[in-house]
Amino acid sequence: MLRRIGSTGRWGWGAALAAAGLLAACGGGGGDPAAQGTLRMALTDAPSCYEHVYVTVEKVRVHRNADASGEGTVGWSEIVVSLAKRIDLLGLTNGILEELGSTQLPAGTYSQVRVVLAANTGSNPLANAVQPVGGALVPLKTPSAQQSGLKLQAHFTVEENQTTDLVADFDACKSVVTAGNSGGYLLKPVVSVSPRVATGIQGYVSTSLTLGSTTVTAQKDGTVLRSTVPDAGGKFILAFLPTGTYTVVITSEGRATNVVTGVPVGATAGQPVTTLASPGSPILPPASTMRTVSGSVLAGTAPLVDTTVVARQAVAGTTVEIASRQVDGELATYSLRLPEGAPLRAPYATGALTFTADAAAAGKYALEAQPVGRTPKQAAVDVTGADATANFTY
Structure with a gap:
């Protein structure tokens, strides 16, 4: 029993949550085939390192x-967008959602989501496209996306007579990779699927930062769970975070890293939204020289193109992710910009945050190559006084 959606819309965090009034449940069994529930999907985006990234969504399959x-396998249900929706992912930060629609499903547990994109054609060559900073809009190659869809692993339950509300967080910066020296770009999707919950973190950074290159992330154990960019007023929103305790990391071009530990969310905080800093006392990381770490990931002499390289740093005993990128889609090369200056840490406080520099950590990073289907490898680098190189060979 599928319901075709005639129109979808864009919502801010608060409006989308008010309209939802419901949460997604995880776990559960196969369910009663006769019982029905509703699945609703929306799309959001982590910060993008491009000026624009467009994708044209035709449907969502579960x-x-x-x-x-993909195609030809029984058991798929679909949310069909009646008019293929061309979405600029750059506009979906700070809790902004693009509603994709909803459909009725048999109650029970589901374990896969696929987002199917329209094809770039002669009549519509930029249905999926990317615009690099300072460059022109060029087609984005989306291998297999038009036929079987972008495969997302997601475990959720549709309850009888209830709506399961999910958000697909599309990390455009990590998902769009260069294709060698061709000037082209490939889509290698990095997308997480999570419940649309009403809890999260908001706060303010100084508008004297280069806001377009400033990223705010919510992390646990050195893994980014949500990220965003501040708006023109310096406000950031890390939306749809489940109850728990997080580490918030602020990175910005030409600035040292700021880390706030022990940030409570939801029931842990006793309120839906936790606020860090205020408009009158925003977070302002100190200036720092930036260095570049670059290299390649190879199996012998063959490029391992399905690889992500992550740079982490130990800040006052807490390990955090500073930067990460997928390698070039043909050459398996990478380049990361990292601060040379000492990172600063502050424990969470309801008032002003007090940051202390960790001088021992200045310039020191642990890089990790994460090839699909292979054991990750690590390398220590020190960018004090100079750029660094870290090559990974399997």
Whole structure:
């Protein structure tokens, strides 16, 4: 029983949550085939390192089996967008959502989501496209996306007579990679799927920062769970975070890293939204020289193109992710910009935050190459006084 959606819209965090009035449940069994529930999907984006990234969504497909293949396999249900929706992912930060629609499903547990994109054609060559900073809009190659869809692993339950409300967080910066020296770009999607919950973190950074190159992330154990960029007034929103305790990391071009530990969210905080800093006393990381770490990831002499390289740093005993990128889609090369200056840490406080520099950590990073299907490898680098190189060979 599928319902075709005639129109979708864009919502801010508060408006979308008010309209939802419901949450997604995880776990559960196969369910009663006769019982029905509703699945609703929306799209949001982490910060993008491009001026624009456009994708044209035709439909969303879901399946109970995480290993089910694409076209031709039985058991798929679909949310069909009546008019293919061209979405600029750059506009979906700070809790802004693009509603994709909803459909009725048999109640039970589902383990796979696929987002199907329209094809770039002669009549519409830029249905999926990317505009590099300072460059022109060029087609974005989306291998297999038009046929079987972008495969997302997601475990959720549709309850009888209830709506399961999910958000697909599309990390455009990590998902769009260069294709060698061709000047082209490939889509290698990095997308997480999570419940649309009403809890999160908001705060303010100084508008004297280069806001377009400033990223704010919510992390646990050195892994980014949500990220965003501040708006023109310096406000940031890390939306849709489940109850728990997080580390917030602020990075910006030409600035040292600021880390706020022990930030409570939801029931842990006793309120839906936790606020860091205020408009009158925003977070302002000190200036720092930036250095570049670059290299390649190879299996012998063959490029391992399905690889992400992550740079982490230990700040006053807390390990945090500073930067990460997928390698070039043909050459398996990478380049990361990292601060040379000492990172600063502040424990969470309801008032002003007090940051203390960790001089021992200045310039020191642990890089990790994460090739698909292979064991990650680590390398220590020190960018004090100069750029650095870290090559990974399998």
